[in-house]
Amino acid sequence: MxxxxxxxxxxxxxxxxxxxxxxxxxxxxxxxxxxxGPSLFLYFLLIIIPVGMTFYNSVHILRMDLxxxxxxxxxxxxxxxxTDDLIFRMAVKNSFIWxxxxxxxxxxxxxxxxxxxxSKLPLTRLFRISWFTxxxxxxVVVGFIFRWVYNYDWGVVNTVLRGVGLDxxxxxxxxxxxxxxxxxxxxxxxxxxxxxxVIFLAALSSIPDELVDAARIDGCNRAQLVFRIVIPLIRSTxxxxxxxxxxxxxxxxxxxxxxxxxxxxxxxxxxxxxxQNRAFNWRTLDLGxxxxxxxxxxxxxxxxxxxxxxxxxxxxxxEF
Amino acid sequence: MKRSxxxxxxxxxxxxxxxxxxxxxxxxxxxxxxxxxxxTNDIMENAYGITWxxxxxxxxYAFTEFGFAQYxxxxxxxxxxxxxxxxxxxxxxxxxxxxxxxxxxLREFLFLTIFISxxxxxxxxxxxxxxxVARISRALxxxxxxxxxxxxxxxxxxxxxxxxxxxAFNIYILRSFFSQIPQDLEDAARIDGCSDWQMFxxxxxxxxxxxxxxxxxxxxxxxxNEFLYAVTMITKxxxxxxxxxxxxxxxxxxxxxxxxxTGLMVSVIPVLxxxxxxxxQFIKGMTAGALKG
Numbered sequence: 001m002x003x004x005x006x007x008x009x010x011x012x013x014x015x016x017x018x019x020x021x022x023x024x025x026x027x028x029x030x031x032x033x034x035x036x037g038p039s040l041f042l043y044f045l046l047i048i049i050p051v052g053m054t055f056y057n058s059v060h061i062l063r064m065d066l067x068x069x070x071x072x073x074x075x076x077x078x079x080x081x082x083t084d085d086l087i088f089r090m091a092v093k094n095s096f097i098w099x100x101x102x103x104x105x106x107x108x109x110x111x112x113x114x115x116x117x118x119s120k121l122p123l124t125r126l127f128r129i130s131w132f133t134x135x136x137x138x139x140v141v142v143g144f145i146f147r148w149v150y151n152y153d154w155g156v157v158n159t160v161l162r163g164v165g166l167d168x169x170x171x172x173x174x175x176x177x178x179x180x181x182x183x184x185x186x187x188x189x190x191x192x193x194x195x196x197x198v199i200f201l202a203a204l205s206s207i208p209d210e211l212v213d214a215a216r217i218d219g220c221n222r223a224q225l226v227f228r229i230v231i232p233l234i235r236s237t238x239x240x241x242x243x244x245x246x247x248x249x250x251x252x253x254x255x256x257x258x259x260x261x262x263x264x265x266x267x268x269x270x271x272x273x274x275x276q277n278r279a280f281n282w283r284t285l286d287l288g289x290x291x292x293x294x295x296x297x298x299x300x301x302x303x304x305x306x307x308x309x310x311x312x313x314x315x316x317x318x319e320f
Numbered sequence: 321m322k323r324s325x326x327x328x329x330x331x332x333x334x335x336x337x338x339x340x341x342x343x344x345x346x347x348x349x350x351x352x353x354x355x356x357x358x359x360t361n362d363i364m365e366n367a368y369g370i371t372w373x374x375x376x377x378x379x380x381y382a383f384t385e386f387g388f389a390q391y392x393x394x395x396x397x398x399x400x401x402x403x404x405x406x407x408x409x410x411x412x413x414x415x416x417x418x419x420x421x422x423x424x425x426l427r428e429f430l431f432l433t434i435f436i437s438x439x440x441x442x443x444x445x446x447x448x449x450x451x452x453v454a455r456i457s458r459a460l461x462x463x464x465x466x467x468x469x470x471x472x473x474x475x476x477x478x479x480x481x482x483x484x485x486x487x488a489f490n491i492y493i494l495r496s497f498f499s500q501i502p503q504d505l506e507d508a509a510r511i512d513g514c515s516d517w518q519m520f521x522x523x524x525x526x527x528x529x530x531x532x533x534x535x536x537x538x539x540x541x542x543x544x545n546e547f548l549y550a551v552t553m554i555t556k557x558x559x560x561x562x563x564x565x566x567x568x569x570x571x572x573x574x575x576x577x578x579x580x581x582t583g584l585m586v587s588v589i590p591v592l593x594x595x596x597x598x599x600x601q602f603i604k605g606m607t608a609g610a611l612k613g
Binding site for chain 1: 331334335338339341342344345346347348349351352364367368409410412413415416417421422423424430433434437439440441442443444445446447448449450451452454455458480481483484487491516517520541544545546547548551552562563564566567570577580584587588591592595599602603606607
């Protein structure tokens with residue numbers, strides 16, 4: 001080891017050897033704990049511990065009706081869930097259909113509306129404010145109002161259909177296994193169209209006019225402008241909304257619970273409502289099995305989020 | 321000339337279509353509002369008529385017989401306190417996570433641990449929270465049976481649960497905002513002798529008001545309308561929040577359409593009125609975080 005002690009006896013090269021790092025005793029721990037502590041505490045108590053407990057419960061049978069009696073069963077729940085549970089399969093199918101529908105129908109439709117308003121249409125402000133209102137009300141309210149809208153005898157849909165002579169199309173929308181899920185998907189579309197549109201409009205507004213003008217000068221027609229210029233520029237916003245819509249529908253609970261409870265015959269059952277039914281409305285109030293469902297779904301949603309983020313989101317920053 | 325007239329006509333046609341679409345969006349609300357001011361018999365004869373003079377007895381019944389005042393009080397209490405607690409707790413945490421002064425090893429890791437909870441489906445915590453609260457209640461009842469514990473399904477436990485549900489989002493938004501506050505501001509305040517605590521309350525919090533207002537709006541809507549945790553954890557009828565009360569109320573009133581419509585309006589009017597006054601803030605707040613990549 002070379003001796004860096006100079007003539008003065010002081011080690012003059014010490015600062016080169018030691019890594020530059022804040023000394024641990026210099027860090028204001030008191031303040032850090034004060035500020036971050038409460039959040040961390042709540043997070044640990046109400047999120048981390050329950051998540052852990054859910055994982056733990058998923059390998060047990062936990063009978064609520066027998067005074068919380070616990071019994072180890074290993075991976076039995078998971079095995080049954082993945083091989084033998086038809087309702088679960090149906091719920092998964094419904095959740096995926098819902099999520100895909102939202103991504104493929106809701107989002108492009110909202111973009112379409114935003115593009116129309118983007119061309120400086122009058123009354124834009126009125127449209128923004130009024131289309132956003134469904135976002136303010138709870139799913140319970142939405143569920144009840146639309147039960148009436150879909151009512152067979154006097155609901156809006158059927159009244160209109162009868163009024164224009166399309167009596168053959170009249171249905172019991174929420175009670176017919178063929179149309180129930182679709183009817184619900186229309187409701188979620190109704191709820192979020194304002195939200196998605198407003199975000200798209202904001203993204204569109206952030207495109208500098210010079211770019212659009214330059215494209216026009218270069219001879220772009222309307223269609224080319226939209227598909228080659230505008231849409232790529234708002235890509236990250238669109239992807240964000242897509243992910244939000246997809247994940248949101250995979251978690252859908254409240255609307256189904258209030259309007260159909262998963263009926264008719266599980267045709268609107270989602271994974272979330274199935275967990276709820278299984279935990280609280282089953283013959284045996286076992287918390288273990290629904291915990292296993294929750295764990296599986298947790299992993300599925302995480303996987304999809306990561307998948308979408310990795311594949312759809314580009315890291316590059318568009319400079320303009 | 322011809323082209324621009326056509327274009328103008330096209331634009332007005334588009335406006336007309338969009339107005340029709342607007343009717344589709346707000347129609348359900350208008351219909352419910354009208355129905356809330358009609359006796360159910362009238363509604364059953366003609367669901368789309370109007371009763372004049374308006375039948376306000378439904379609203380009176382809602383508050384006297386069906387006790388909506390209590391449910392409104394519960395929602396206001398839970399949402400109000402939860403908003404205060406959430407705002408303070410998350411702003412403090414965002415402060416700690418954003419300023420360079422507070423950097424410590426693993427700070428980023430800790431932040432990410434909180435942030436990933438944004439992806440969790442609620443069931444992963446719901447079931448165990450239910451179990452946990454049930455166990456604690458049983459233990460408390462055994463330990464001190466004379467005391468009437470109001471823990472299970474209590475409003476206070478809902479406040480904590482709602483706060484926890486908002487941690488990830490709030491801290492994420494606020495941290496990103498706070499980290500953009502220039503260091504010079506902080507340095508200047510320190511030279512004047514500011515402590516960390518004062519720095520937070522006197523400097524960061526006031527400057528961060530736009531972002532904090534954003535989180536308050538989002539949290540307000542989400543807490544006020546929250547249903548899943550409420551329906552699972554709240555067991556006492558007296559502690560019910562509005563969404564929950566609405567569901568049970570409609571179950572009881574079942575075919576009394578006018579009455580149910582009234583209940584729905586009572587649930588919705590507080591938020592709607594605030595929205596009409598502050599619509600831009602609501603829209604900005606609720607769409608924050610979804611805009612950029």
